[in-house]
Every structure is written in structure tokens, then in C-alpha cells.
Amino acid sequence: MDISFYSRFHAPLESAYLEEVLASGLETDGLFMKRLLDCADSLYPGCRFLFTPSCTLALETALACLRLLPGDEVLLPSFNFPSAANAVLRHGGRPVLCDITPDTQNISVRDASNRLTSRTRAVIAMHYAGVSAPLGGLKRLAEEAGIALIEDAAQCVDAYYEDQPLGTVGDMGCVSFHHTKNAVCGEGGLMITKNHGHWQYARQYRLHGTNRAGYLDGEAARYTWNLPGSCAALSEPQAALLLAQLQCLSQITRSRLHVTEQYWKQLAPLEERGIAMRMRIPAYARPNGHIFYLRFQDPALLNSLIPALAAHGIDCKTHYVPLHASPMGEKLGYHKEDLPESLACYQTLLRLPVHTALTDEDIARTTETILRFV
Incomplete structure (x- = not known):
């Protein structure tokens, strides 16, 4: 990629x-x-x-x-x-x-x-x-x-x-x-x-x-x-x-927060149009830029977006299968419908690349590709 x-x-x-x-x-x-x-x-x-x-x-x-x-x-x-x-x-x-x-x-x-x-x-x-x-x-x-x-x-x-x-x-x-x-x-x-x-x-x-x-x-x-x-x-x-x-932690955090802040600004149209929700930061939290994610309204749109981004050389990922919906979760007695918010998150969340090697051009290319597709 x-x-x-x-x-x-x-x-x-x-x-x-x-x-x-x-x-x-x-x-x-x-x-x-x-x-x-x-x-x-x-x-x-x-x-x-x-x-x-x-x-x-x-x-x-x-x-x-x-x-x-x-x-x-x-x-x-x-x-x-x-x-x-x-x-x-x-x-x-x-x-x-x-x-x-x-x-x-x-x-x-x-x-x-x-x-x-x-x-x-x-x-x-x-x-x-x-x-x-x-x-x-x-x-x-x-x-x-x-x-x-x-x-x-x-x-x-x-x-x-x-x-x-x-x-x-x-x-x-x-x-x-x-x-x-x-x-x-x-x-x-x-x-x-x-x-x-x-x-x-x-x-x-x-x-x-x-x-x-x-x-x-x-x-x-x-x-x-x-x-x-x-x-x-x-x-x-x-x-x-x-x-x-x-010993370089403050530099790492600054760099990653810059990436997430640019994603937040540039992907605002997704939220304005009701297509996807950008990640939220509560008033009590000060994050470190580890992840930036979107929650899409339509799981089908998310599933079609991932290969489209890959075709443009951009690697984006979903995240966890909820523990309750896993084979081990079933052994513990859980069913997929037991925890609906966790299941919905699994079906609608997309993580974008966040690391210190990303340039502003990489960020803009990622956001523009997403906006053009949706």
C-alpha cells in the first residue's frame, strides 16, 4: 500500500x-x-x-x-x-x-x-x-x-x-x-x-x-x-x-494528534450529510492520537469503501469482532443480539491510518478519496 x-x-x-x-x-x-x-x-x-x-x-x-x-x-x-x-x-x-x-x-x-x-x-x-x-x-x-x-x-x-x-x-x-x-x-x-x-x-x-x-x-x-x-x-x-x-513521546503524540485533527476537519462533510459519525472526544478526555475512526450509518457502504480505498493504495481497517459474538463468546453462553451497540460498532466502524510517517498530502489524499467515493 x-x-x-x-x-x-x-x-x-x-x-x-x-x-x-x-x-x-x-x-x-x-x-x-x-x-x-x-x-x-x-x-x-x-x-x-x-x-x-x-x-x-x-x-x-x-x-x-x-x-x-x-x-x-x-x-x-x-x-x-x-x-x-x-x-x-x-x-x-x-x-x-x-x-x-x-x-x-x-x-x-x-x-x-x-x-x-x-x-x-x-x-x-x-x-x-x-x-x-x-x-x-x-x-x-x-x-x-x-x-x-x-x-x-x-x-x-x-x-x-x-x-x-x-x-x-x-x-x-x-x-x-x-x-x-x-x-x-x-x-x-x-x-x-x-x-x-x-x-x-x-x-x-x-x-x-x-x-x-x-x-x-x-x-x-x-x-x-x-x-x-x-x-x-x-x-x-x-x-x-x-x-x-x-524519550520522544511528546513528539510522537504531537504528530499523531495532528493527523487526527486534520481528519476531523476534512471529513466534516460526512457528518453534515448524515453518512458517518466522526470519533467523539468527551470533555474529560485528552487523547493521544492512537486511532481515528468513523462510524458509518450504512454497513454496506463501509464494506464497499474498504476495497475502493485499497485500490487507491490506502490501507484502512475495521476493528474487533465483539467478544460476545466470537466462537469463544458463544461457549461462554452469549448470543450476537445480546449486546447490540457492540455488534453495531463492529459492523460500522472504520479506522484510518494514523502514524508519524504520514504527510499532510497523505492525509488529504485519504480524505479526498473517501469523500469522492461516498
Whole structure:
């Protein structure tokens, strides 16, 4: 494709950092991890962090901290990637899928509250497109029900709810550095918490269920196996690459926001004519330009537009099959008609290319091609 959907940012210091780390002993939690933790301190002040090989492992680590019992339930949106639901299943819980609101494609607080039971232990808020879910309402729901609030902030590095970084509002938050995200290290994740107990449990879970981190910090004479765990530590080469990326984060965000702002302006005729709705940004949200999407009124028009754009060398994509409408969702007892907003989103949403390599000419060519077609 002439205009690709994905293109990662290349940070100037990547090669130098990788050469430096390759000359080292490649020890886990080495020099570059220490520098990465210092960088995270500036992005997420007042929090504790654990970098992991993927956001999936960050979510699994967060769910481990809840110590679910068989039959415990966790609420999460159906319009979502499977990682959060898999994390619940992996720890013996039952994912309870909720519908979304059509303005932001984020979890509906009303629908989530209707699905609360005596077995509910947590609600997972996924912030779609780097746009905050309604965290005010979700925090009230969680506090009144006495359950945990976990943020699936996979798409949200440098995005905010009011003035708070996404991932820091709930009890725990998880961020992704997968190669499709804004800042990347191929794979990679981060678990964030302000809860000291969760952090202490998670840092043992991350290292095979042992107190090795405490041992290395001089807190114990030996380290031993204390709880069920996993191998969930980020490698030094990934840490080096991610550090170079995060040092350019403000530049990455500015560039991506420029793209999304141009799409918003240039595609206004679609909304004026009732053809498609442009993505919405609530007043409480400050996004990071991760995604720009349109919601078309007519699914048939969307389905014919995608190959037409491809014929012009422009790669645009739909997004998730809702979890409730998937084969696994059916095994959990759901039917396609159960969550209508999630299903409608799947049928009508189109994502446009957003990355730092796009030029203003690329943006104009994409928008003009869409407007001419419709």
C-alpha cells in the first residue's frame, strides 16, 4: 500500500542504546530497566510500576493480585481485544461482557451496573482509541460495590482522564508497547498501581512467584517460592528500545494528534450529510492520537469503501469482532443480539491510518478519496 495503516516511529537513540545493551550481560532488570523506571516516574508520578513482556502479561499480573476464586466475576466491555477476558479466565474467574456507548465505544456504566452480582470482583475499563472511558462513573460504581477498578489502557500512553494519566485512576492499570501502539518495543507492557499491597504481590508474581526482587534489594538473605507466578519481566533489549521511544513521546503524540485533527476537519462533510459519525472526544478526555475512526450509518457502504480505498493504495481497517459474538463468546453462553451497540460498532466502524510517517498530502489524499467515493 502507498499509504500504510501501520508505521512505527524510529527514535534517534535506538541503535546506540541497543548496541550498548548488547555489549552488556543482558541481565534482567539491569541498567536500562533502571533508566526506564526513572522515565516512568515522570510519566506516572506517585505510582509503582512493573514492566512486562506484553500488556497481556500486565493484565494477567493485575488479575493475579485479586486472587480470584472459582465463580468470581469480572465486568469488561465486549468491544475489546481478548487479552482482558483471557486474563480473567486464566485466573479462574468468569468474564461478564458488557455493552458500550456509541459515542466513544467505551464500556457503558449503566450496562455494567446492571450486570453486578454478589460474585463481581472487578470491572475492567478499556479506553478505546486512547480516549478515556467514563472513569468518574466507573469509580463510583466500583466504590459503591466494593470491587476493584482495573484500566485496560493498552492504547493510552500519554493519554489522560482530566489531568490524570490513563492507567493511574483505577486500582491498577495496564499499558501496551506492542509494535502497533504509539511507543513501541516490538512487544512490551506495563502494570501501574498506587496500591502497595498489589505492587508487592505483583512483583513476586512477575518473577516466578518468588521474592527475588526483594532479595536483590537486600530485603531477604535468600529468595524462595512464595506464591503462584509467571515469568513476566521485560528483557534488557526491549527496555533499551522502549527508553529511546519514551524519550520522544511528546513528539510522537504531537504528530499523531495532528493527523487526527486534520481528519476531523476534512471529513466534516460526512457528518453534515448524515453518512458517518466522526470519533467523539468527551470533555474529560485528552487523547493521544492512537486511532481515528468513523462510524458509518450504512454497513454496506463501509464494506464497499474498504476495497475502493485499497485500490487507491490506502490501507484502512475495521476493528474487533465483539467478544460476545466470537466462537469463544458463544461457549461462554452469549448470543450476537445480546449486546447490540457492540455488534453495531463492529459492523460500522472504520479506522484510518494514523502514524508519524504520514504527510499532510497523505492525509488529504485519504480524505479526498473517501469523500469522492461516498
